[in-house]
Amino acid sequence: MRTLQVLLVGMVLAGSGFAEKLSVLQDKPWLGCFAGHEGRGFDFAVGGDGKSEIHFKKGRTRISVFAAFPVTYILEEEINGKWISRQIREDGFETRDKPSDEPEKITYRVTYTGDTKVEITHEFEKGEVIIGAKIVEKTTENKIRCGVRVVVPDLYRGIKEDGLSARDLKRKVDAEVAGETLKDEKVKADLHKKPKLDGPDYFADGAKHISFEADAIAGRELLLSTVDETAGRIEVEQSKDAYHGFSLFWWPDPEKTGTPGARLRMEVK
Numbered sequence: 001m002r003t004l005q006v007l008l009v010g011m012v013l014a015g016s017g018f019a020e021k022l023s024v025l026q027d028k029p030w031l032g033c034f035a036g037h038e039g040r041g042f043d044f045a046v047g048g049d050g051k052s053e054i055h056f057k058k059g060r061t062r063i064s065v066f067a068a069f070p071v072t073y074i075l076e077e078e079i080n081g082k083w084i085s086r087q088i089r090e091d092g093f094e095t096r097d098k099p100s101d102e103p104e105k106i107t108y109r110v111t112y113t114g115d116t117k118v119e120i121t122h123e124f125e126k127g128e129v130i131i132g133a134k135i136v137e138k139t140t141e142n143k144i145r146c147g148v149r150v151v152v153p154d155l156y157r158g159i160k161e162d163g164l165s166a167r168d169l170k171r172k173v174d175a176e177v178a179g180e181t182l183k184d185e186k187v188k189a190d191l192h193k194k195p196k197l198d199g200p201d202y203f204a205d206g207a208k209h210i211s212f213e214a215d216a217i218a219g220r221e222l223l224l225s226t227v228d229e230t231a232g233r234i235e236v237e238q239s240k241d242a243y244h245g246f247s248l249f250w251w252p253d254p255e256k257t258g259t260p261g262a263r264l265r266m267e268v269k
Contacts, residue, residue, distance in 0.1 A: 020090070020091040020093065021048055021049070021090065021091070021093055022034040022046075022047075022048045022049075022050065022093050022095065022099075022108060023048070023098065023099050024047075024048040024099055025099045025100075025101060027101075029043070029062070030045065030101050032047060032048055033045045033046060033047055033048065033099070034046045034047065034048050034050075034099050034106070034108075035099065035100050035101075035103040035106050035122065036100075036101045036103075037103060037122075037124040037129065038101075039124075039125075039126055039127055039128070039129070039268060040126050040127045040268065041056065041057055041127075041218070041220050041268050041269070042054055042055060042056050042057055042220065042268040043055040043057065043062060044122075044124070044129050044266075046106065046122065049088075049090075050073060050088055050093065050108070050110055050120070051070065051071070051072050051073075052070075052071035052072070053068045053069065053070055053071065054068060054069040054071060054150075054222070054266070054268070055067075055068050056068075056217040056218050056220045056268070057218065058218040063217065063218050066153065066155075066157070067153070067155055067216055067217055068153070069150055069151060069152060069153065069222070070149075070150075070151045070153070071131075071148065071149070071150050071151075072148070072149045072151075073088070073110065073118065073120050073133055073146070073147075073148055073149075074146065074147055074148070074149050074249075075112045075116060075118055075135075075144060075145070075146045076144065076145050076146075076147075077114065077116075077140060077142050077143070077144045078142050078143040078144070079142060083145075086112035086113045086114055086116065087112060087113050088110050088111070088112055089110075089111045089112065089113060091111075092110050092111030092112070092117075093108055093109070093110055093111075094108060094109040094110075094111075095107065095108035095109070103122070103124055104123070104124060105121065105122065105123045105124070106121070106122050107119065107120070107121045107122075108120055109136060114139055114140060115137075115139040116135060116137060116138055116139050116140065116144060117135070117136050117137035118133055118134065118135055118136065118146045119132075119133070119134050119136045120132070120133050121133075121263075127267055127268060127269070128265055128266060128267040128268070129265075129266045130227065130263050130264065130265050130266075131148055131263060131264045131266065132252075132258075132262070132263040132264075133146045133147060133148060133252065133257075133264075134146065134252075134257045134258040134262075135257070145251060145254065146252075146257075147249055147250050147251040147252065148249070148250045148264050149247055149248070149249050149250075150222075150224065150247070150248045150250070150266070151245065151246075151247050151248075152212055152245055152246050152247070152248070153245050154244045154245040155175070155214060155216035155217070155243070155245070156172065156173055156175075156216065156243045156244065157244070159172055159173070159243075166192075169192045170190075170192040172192075173191055173192035173243045174192075174214060174215040174216075175190075175191040175192070175212070175213065175214035175215070175216065175243055176188065176189065176190055176191065176212075176213050176214070177189045177191065177195070177197060177202075177210065177211070177212050177242070178210070178211050178213075179203065179207045179208070179209055179210035179211060179234075180207060180208045180209055181202075181203060181205060181206065181207055181208070182205055182206045182207065182208060182233060183205060187201070187202050187203070189202060189242070191214075191241075191242045191243040192243065194241045194242065194243075195242055196238065196242075197236045197238050197242050197246055198235075198236040198237060198238045198246075202236070203234075203235070203236045206233040206234060206235050207233065207234040207235075207236070208225065208226070208229045208233070208234070209223065209224060209225035209226075209229070209234065210223075210224050210225075210234050210236070210248060211223040211224070220268055220269065221268070221269045222266065222267070222268055223265075223266070223267040223268075223269065224248055224250060224264065224265070224266055225264075225265050225267075226250070226252070226261070226262065226263070226264060226265065227260065227261045227262070227263045227264075227265050228256075228259075228260075228261025228262065230253070230256075230261075231252060231253045231256040231259060231261040231262035232250060232251060232252045232253055232256075232262055232263075232264065233250070233251055233253075234248055234249065234250050234251075235248070235249040235251065236248060236249075237249065250264045
């Protein structure tokens with residue numbers, strides 16, 4: 001009887017698409033990835049742990065692994081007026097999709113600490129990836145929000161600033177951020193000038209879209225926007241000089257979450 005119960009439970013879980021972790025591909029360059037997309041000038045890898053990376057390319061060759069941009073799917077809960085991050089449970093994946101190195105669309109659900117579930121989708125085109133995130137099961141009375149975090153890493157970690165002139169810094173750092181604020185103001189910043197991107201002169205109140213271009217990513221430009229610009233916002237978080245890295249947070253409008261327009265578009269040019 002006990003064996004029969006175990007078998008029945010297993011059949012139910014299998015039918016629901018339950019998986020402790022996402023299955024992964026076994027061959028390079030997608031070893032350890034649930035999905036791998038080869039775009040124009042970039043690769044997008046979705047790991048078996050649900051975390052992703054953007055790899056920029058020169059021609060068909062990926063540049064340094066240190067220039068990869070981490071992409072994570074985040075859930076935050078408001079507690080005592082502060083947003084607290086929840087972590088993805090290692091055993092908290094559900095999907096009906098199979099690992100693929102030629103994906104068109106993938107969908108999976110993740111369970112975070114606290115047992116809230118979020119459905120994450122990716123749609124792939126040659127020059128872009130479109131990501132959706134929506135809460136499908138809420139387990140708390142507190143306010144919660146889900147979104148996407150893109151980290152611009154420290155691409156200029158080798159620069160030693162002691163005694164470095166502004167002219168020398170300009171020569172070494174060829175990187176630019178541009179975008180449009182939620183107040184319809186267009187701004188642009190050269191990172192060698194050490195802008196405070198999350199300050200009042202730039203994106204303190206959020207952005208409709210933001211682009212990042214740098215010689216350190218083979219001269220590529222990464223553009224983040226919401227499919228329907230009224231259905232989401234982008235926030236910047238910066239704790240050091242901008243050319244040493246910063247984070248971009250995309251949040252869908254709570255009233256429009258789950259709609260086609262409330263998705264993050266990532267384009268590489």
